[in-house]
Amino acid sequence: MFKKYWDEKFETMNDGAMKKFQLEKLKETVKWVYDRVPFYKKAFDNQGVKPSDLQELADLAKFPFTIKTDLRDNYPFGLCAVPMADVVRIHASSGTTGKPITGPYTAEDLDQWTECMARGLWAQEVRPDSILQNAYGMGLFTGGLGFHQGALRIGCAVVPSGAGMTERQVMLIQDFGTTALCCTPSYCLTIIEKAEKMGVDIKKTALRTGHFGAEPWSVEMRNDIEGRGGIHAYEHYGLTELGGPGISFTCEFYQIHVNEDHVYPEIVDPETLQPVPEGEEGELVFTALQRRAMPMIRYRTRDICSLKREKCQCGRTLITMDKILGRSDDMMIISGVNVFPSQIETVLMEFPEVEPQYQIRLSKKGYIDHITVETELKKHLYDEGKSKIDTISKSISTRIHQIIGINVPVTVVPPETIERSIGKAKRIIDER
Numbered sequence: 001m002f003k004k005y006w007d008e009k010f011e012t013m014n015d016g017a018m019k020k021f022q023l024e025k026l027k028e029t030v031k032w033v034y035d036r037v038p039f040y041k042k043a044f045d046n047q048g049v050k051p052s053d054l055q056e057l058a059d060l061a062k063f064p065f066t067i068k069t070d071l072r073d074n075y076p077f078g079l080c081a082v083p084m085a086d087v088v089r090i091h092a093s094s095g096t097t098g099k100p101i102t103g104p105y106t107a108e109d110l111d112q113w114t115e116c117m118a119r120g121l122w123a124q125e126v127r128p129d130s131i132l133q134n135a136y137g138m139g140l141f142t143g144g145l146g147f148h149q150g151a152l153r154i155g156c157a158v159v160p161s162g163a164g165m166t167e168r169q170v171m172l173i174q175d176f177g178t179t180a181l182c183c184t185p186s187y188c189l190t191i192i193e194k195a196e197k198m199g200v201d202i203k204k205t206a207l208r209t210g211h212f213g214a215e216p217w218s219v220e221m222r223n224d225i226e227g228r229g230g231i232h233a234y235e236h237y238g239l240t241e242l243g244g245p246g247i248s249f250t251c252e253f254y255q256i257h258v259n260e261d262h263v264y265p266e267i268v269d270p271e272t273l274q275p276v277p278e279g280e281e282g283e284l285v286f287t288a289l290q291r292r293a294m295p296m297i298r299y300r301t302r303d304i305c306s307l308k309r310e311k312c313q314c315g316r317t318l319i320t321m322d323k324i325l326g327r328s329d330d331m332m333i334i335s336g337v338n339v340f341p342s343q344i345e346t347v348l349m350e351f352p353e354v355e356p357q358y359q360i361r362l363s364k365k366g367y368i369d370h371i372t373v374e375t376e377l378k379k380h381l382y383d384e385g386k387s388k389i390d391t392i393s394k395s396i397s398t399r400i401h402q403i404i405g406i407n408v409p410v411t412v413v414p415p416e417t418i419e420r421s422i423g424k425a426k427r428i429i430d431e432r
């Protein structure tokens with residue numbers, strides 16, 4: 001049976017019907033948390049809003065935002081809206097600083113998450129006869145089990161290889177005839193590089209699709225992965241606070257469709273917190289529509305992005321979001337210009353001489369902040385010596401100036417000195 005969409009009703013729902021559905025779910029959710037979570041009751045009361053004030057979608061703007069520190073302040077389960085007896089799984093973010101962000105799920109939440117994942121993977125050519133190698137970190141991270149469940153629901157063969165042991169990943173791709181690979185885009189590059197070293201041409205394997213996410217990556221990086229891996233590189237986006245991956249996914253036309261029957265997206269100006277007009281850039285804010293264990297109301301993701309409602313050739317009517325430019329936490333202000341690592345990446349990827357590996361080092365010289373971009377040259381070029389290295393680093397620096405408008409010295413480091421990622425790549429080294 002030919003089935004184009006996993007869930008045709010919602011994926012192709014007309015705007016009016018979707019808005020009606022969203023309003024109904026929003027009303028339920030604000031009431032659900034107001035009645036059950038003291039934090040929300042207090043926040044709504046302080047703002048002078050009641051669940052009954054939500055009469056149309058625009059009324060959501062009257063409700064308070066939720067931010068990361070609210071989750072930390074109420075760690076681990078203070079924002080939970082159900083008794084522990086109804087919780088069946090708890091995920092958590094890696095939390096590089098302080099305590100992690102917790103993500104509890106009821107059985108129904110898990111089921112819906114699984115549906116969202118199956119929906120995305122189906123749109124990305126995964127079928128019951130696919131062999132899907134899941135190299136996202138297994139465990140507390142939502143990537144591993146999120147993709148696992150979605151793939152199981154489709155009924156394909158799942159290889160839960162987890163992140164790391166890269167040589168073995170290459171072996172499994174070859175021996176098992178893996179057709180779909182799930183991992184972060186930076187880990188995919190690590191796998192491709194390892195394969196090249198092992199003398200394995202990934203293009204000659206059965207691998208056809210990649211399902212990448214969990215970190216920002218440029219279109220140029222995607223093109224590189226597609227070219228070197230001989231695959232279609234699809235994307236997923238999500239965050240622990242909203243239940244992990246499954247918030248949005250790319251279709252075959254690279255449009256990132258938001259599962260807006262599950263999350264209600266808004267874009268706000270990060271300074272004024274006012275909604276910005278459609279198509280304009282700002283901070284992504286999500287409200288959960290169907291979750292029960294820990295539904296977030298107007299959660300500020302800190303991800304910088306824009307939303308567009310345009311007709312997509314794939315036939316899906318789900319609103320689309322742009323590729324994430326970066327997190328506002330990772331935004332650097334250099335000579336007064338706002339810069340995201342992904343913009344530096346875009347310039348670097350124009351240079352076929354460099355490896356798709358880079359780090360941005362921030363340091364202090366006296367009172368002055370100093371930035372350098374470190375990257376690697378292809379080994380044979382590096383071996384040509386200093387004058388080659390100097391010429392290329394100068395050209396990159398000039399190009400960064402042309403494109404982004406900032407003066408940044410570029411340092412070429414010896415081959416393979418930038419640490420290869422197996423999960424989320426660390427792009428900024430802050431030594432200030």
Ligand code: DLL
Pocket residue numbers: 093094136142143212213214215216217235236237238239240241244245246301303324326327
């Ligand atoms: O990274 C969930 C996930 C797993 C998404 C696997 C996709 C695939 P967290 O660890 O909580 O959850 O990190 C969430 O990662 O706010 C973004 O800043 C970033 N992020 C996630 N997906 C993308 C993407 C998972 N496709 C944070 N592009 C988010 C850019 C992404 N950034």
